[in-house]
Amino acid sequence: xxxxxxxxxxxxxxxxxxxxxxxxxxxxxxxxxxxxxxxxxxxxxxxxxxxxxxxxxxxxxxxxxxxxxxxxxxxxxxxxxxxxxxxxxxxxxxxxxxxxxxxxxxxxxxxxxxxxxxxxxxxxxxxxxxxxxxxxxxxxxxxxxxxxxxxxxxxxxxxxxxxxxxxxxxxxxxxxxxxxxxxxxxxxxxxxxxxxxxxxxxxxxxxxxxxxxxxxxxxxxxxxxxxxxxxxxxxxxxxxxxxxxxxxxxxxxxxxxxxxxxxxxxxxxxxxxxxxxxxxxxxxx
Amino acid sequence: xxxxxxxxxxxxxxxxxxxxxxxxxxxxxxxxxxxxxxxxxxxxxxxxxxxxxxxxxxxxxxxxxxxxxxxxxxxxxxxxxxxxxxxxxxxxxxxxxxxxxxxxxxxxxxxxxxxxxxxxxxxxxxxxxxxxxxxxxxxxxxxxxxxxxxxxxxxxxxxxxxxxxxxxxxxxxxxxxxxxxxxxxxxxxxxxxxxxxxxxxxxxxxxxxxxxxxxxxxxxxxxxxxxxxxxxxxxxxxxxxxxxxxxxxxxxxxxxxxxxxxxxxxxxxxxxxxxxxxxx
Ligand SMILES: [Zn+2]
Numbered sequence: 057x058x059x060x061x062x063x064x065x066x067x068x069x070x071x072x073x074x075x076x077x078x079x080x081x082x083x084x085x086x087x088x089x090x091x092x093x094x095x096x097x098x099x100x101x102x103x104x105x106x107x108x109x110x111x112x113x114x115x116x117x118x119x120x121x122x123x124x125x126x127x128x129x130x131x132x133x134x135x136x137x138x139x140x141x142x143x144x145x146x147x148x149x150x151x152x153x154x155x156x157x158x159x160x161x162x163x164x165x166x167x168x169x170x171x172x173x174x175x176x177x178x179x180x181x182x183x184x185x186x187x188x189x190x191x192x193x194x195x196x197x198x199x200x201x202x203x204x205x206x207x208x209x210x211x212x213x214x215x216x217x218x219x220x221x222x223x224x225x226x227x228x229x230x231x232x233x234x235x236x237x238x239x240x241x242x243x244x245x246x247x248x249x250x251x252x253x254x255x256x257x258x259x260x261x262x263x264x265x266x267x268x269x270x271x272x273x274x275x276x277x278x279x280x281x282x283x284x285x286x287x288x289x290x291x292x293x294x295x296x297x298x299x300x301x302x303x304x305x306x307x308x309x310x311x312x313x314x315x316x317x318x319x320x321x322x323x324x325x326x327x328x329x330x331x332x333x334x335x336x337x338x339x340x341x
Numbered sequence: 342x343x344x345x346x347x348x349x350x351x352x353x354x355x356x357x358x359x360x361x362x363x364x365x366x367x368x369x370x371x372x373x374x375x376x377x378x379x380x381x382x383x384x385x386x387x388x389x390x391x392x393x394x395x396x397x398x399x400x401x402x403x404x405x406x407x408x409x410x411x412x413x414x415x416x417x418x419x420x421x422x423x424x425x426x427x428x429x430x431x432x433x434x435x436x437x438x439x440x441x442x443x444x445x446x447x448x449x450x451x452x453x454x455x456x457x458x459x460x461x462x463x464x465x466x467x468x469x470x471x472x473x474x475x476x477x478x479x480x481x482x483x484x485x486x487x488x489x490x491x492x493x494x495x496x497x498x499x500x501x502x503x504x505x506x507x508x509x510x511x512x513x514x515x516x517x518x519x520x521x522x523x524x525x526x527x528x529x530x531x532x533x534x535x536x537x538x539x540x541x542x543x544x545x546x547x548x549x550x551x552x553x554x555x556x557x558x559x560x561x562x563x564x565x566x567x568x569x570x571x572x573x574x575x576x577x578x579x580x581x582x583x584x585x586x587x588x589x590x591x592x593x594x595x596x597x598x599x600x601x602x603x604x605x606x607x608x609x610x611x612x613x614x615x616x617x618x619x620x621x
Contacts, residue, residue: 142606148545149536196602203598225489225511227520230535231547232602234511237490238497239597241466241473265511267462268450268490273470287462287490288452296452306457316460 093117095282109323118260118280118323123169123184126219130326135174136182139204143197148232156228163189166197167222170205172214176331178338181209185221185259185266192222194266195229199236202270206243215253215337217330220271224264237269244273253337255330258285258308258317276333277317278326279308285317344532344541348514350506351486352448355560357567358417359386359401359444362484365567367392367399373430375422382423384415384451385495387430389439393575398434400427400495401444404485417447417486420456421464424494428464431471440478440578443495448513450491465494472497473597478581478589480574483507483548484559487537499593500577501547503539504570505554509547510537547600549577 090099095117104113109129110121127136143166147157167189173182183205185192202218209216226233247254256274258267260283268287279285286306294300304310311317321329342350350356363370363386372388375381386403389396405414419427427443434441450461472479479498487496487509503509512520514532519525536542539551552573555562581589 144604144606146602146604148602149534151534196600200601200603227512227517229602230511231509231537231542232545232600234489234493234509235547235597235600237493238469238473239600241469241497242594242597244470245474245594263462265490268465268494269469270466272460272463272466285462286457287450287465288457292452293454293457297454299454301454305454310458314458314460316463 091119093119111323116281116322118282120187120221120260122188123186126184127173127182129323130219130330131173131175131182132177136171137173138169138171139208141204143200145195145197145229147229148196149228149230151228151230160190160195165189166195166201167192168198168201168205170201170208172208172212173217175217175327175334178331178334179212180215180217180255180334181205181212183216183218185219187221187223190226190228192220192266193224193226194222194233194236194269195226196232196236198226199233199239202236202240203243206240206247209252210246210250213250213252215255215334216247217255217257217334218270218274219257219259220262220266221259222263222266222271223261224266234265237265240270241273244270253333255333257321257326257330259283261285261289263287263289272316278319278321278329279311279317281308281320281322283308285311343529344535344538345514345529347506347538348508348528348532350558350560351508353558353560356485357559357563358406359399359403359446359484361406361563362401362444362567362570363388363390363399365564366571370399373426373433376425377429378422378425380422382415382419382426383413384417384419384447385423385426387426389433390442392571395575395578396439397442397578398430398437398439399442399444400430401484402447402492402495404446415451418449418451419447419491419494420451420453421459421461424450424464424468427495428468428471431468431475435475435477438477440480440582441475441498442574443479443481443498445481445483445487445492445496445509446485446507447488447491448486449488450494465490468494469497473593474590476586476590478578478584479593480577480581482552482570482574483509483539484570488513497597499581499589499596500549502550502552502570502573502577503542503548504552504559504566505539506558507539508537509542510535 093112096115110119170183258279367390369391387400402417404417405411481498481501483503514528515525517531518527542548555565559566
């Protein structure tokens with residue numbers, strides 16, 4: 057919050073409880089309407105941010121968006137048909153005495169949704185990652201969802217588009233989740249055997265075991281501006297080496313310079329670029 | 342022995358490394374070097390061996406023995422060039438129809454700026470894809486630490502063997518502890534929760550066999566441990582070599598497809614049902 061808010065908060069300390077709660081509720085209201093942009097530090101109105109696809113009108117910073125918002129701007133209206141099966145964790149480690157399992161079941165959804173969709177009239181299978189579910193981490197359920205997305209592509213002869221947003225493999229599921237890194241590669245192999253293209257769109261963040269498996273195994277790799285794309289994040293690097301990496305460390309733009317991704321595409325251009333690719337792919341003999 | 346003791350054993354400075362195993366269990370060894378693209382990463386050791394008359398291609402993480410070697414080998418934490426060296430070996434093995442033996446022993450892939458700049462994630466992904474479809478038998482032996490994606494990049498195959506006191510985990514117990522409790526000091530508790538020992542891995546059905554190390558562990562009995570591992574490798578090799586390549590690849594795909602560990606709630610039903618754990 058702003059400095060003004062802090063001053064008001066301090067003044068409120070000695071005053072009556074009702075005034076105190078009124079200020080808190082005002083601040084909550086402000087927080088609901090406004091958010092500070094990590095790119096430029098300015099306060100941005102949330103409604104305006106939604107209208108601009110989560111791109112900061114001042115600096116172009118790409119804010120994290122929900123699966124619904126992503127599908128909303130990327131796909132032709134009403135074309136995203138989400139698979140309706142609900143796949144949840146079997147909590148293989150019985151982590152924290154079942155506390156993790158309860159949390160996951162209460163959420164009732166996993167960190168990836170998939171289905172068929174169309175971009176500018178060209179069909180594909182889309183797999184969209186959801187950062188709000190355990191940081192978009194890859195659980196055994198996410199591995200299965202990705203496998204089914206590949207299988208759906210093979211079944212209908214459609215290309216696969218994955219929008220990646222993930223901190224890595226889900227720690228709460230240990231080695232069984234780690235194994236999904238291999239499991240998804242077998243699924244992609246079937247897509248390759250069917251000669252179907254795979255496009256990945258790497259959003260912030262695309263890290264750890266997700267970066268080191270299907271995310272970087274695509275035929276065409278697109279990235280959102282400023283997205284962190286790496287195996288080991290800046291914090292881990294700093295802890296190991298004792299040196300803070302540069303701010304542009306492993307960001308989409310530096311990966312483009314090093315020949316690791318094909319294109320950095322701002323959100324307003326993604327429909328055009330992805331639609332163009334899908335149209336090109338659908339012309340194959 | 343609790344999980345934390347096993348972690349200590351898996352990291353023991355005198356624990357036999359991949360190079361020790363090659364020395365103790367193999368007759369002939371020709372080591373290949375480099376990624377054929379500008380550098381050699383000594384944290385990966387790779388080459389062609391004979392073992393009791395069988396010809397194999399071997400790739401492993403190499404921690405090195407002694408302080409100087411450990412530093413030079415970077416504690417067996419590869420960068421992209423190390424993974425590329427292993428990939429070179431996989432392709433060579435496929436060309437020559439040599440079965441592959443992977444010796445996994447790493448705290449993880451090296452978390453460095455340069456490693457990331459050269460595409461650490463991409464290198465691991467490439468190895469996973471290559472192992473998934475490699476047209477030759479692949480036997481994985483987890484001989485020490487099995488740290489996350491860096492371990493898995495040399496750890497996908499038709500049979501996975503695990504030394505009694507080896508570990509395999511998505512994160513180090515210290516890392517898990519600091520994530521969960523913002524305190525790296527509860528590593529012993531985290532080690533238990535992560536189910537990273539050979540017994541846990543067998544119970545979770547993630548490995549095919551546990552190789553006994555003898556009393557006191559592999560660092561006390563390096564020769565016995567190496568010979569036990571060799572015995573197990575040869576047993577699995579015989580069974581796998583009998584399979585035609587298409588069946589082998591189908592079997593490998595099926596092996597990983599069965600690592601399911603999820604529940605499915607059908608869209609039109611309320612209760613939890615269907616597939617828990619492995620798929621039928
Ligand atoms: Zn901004």
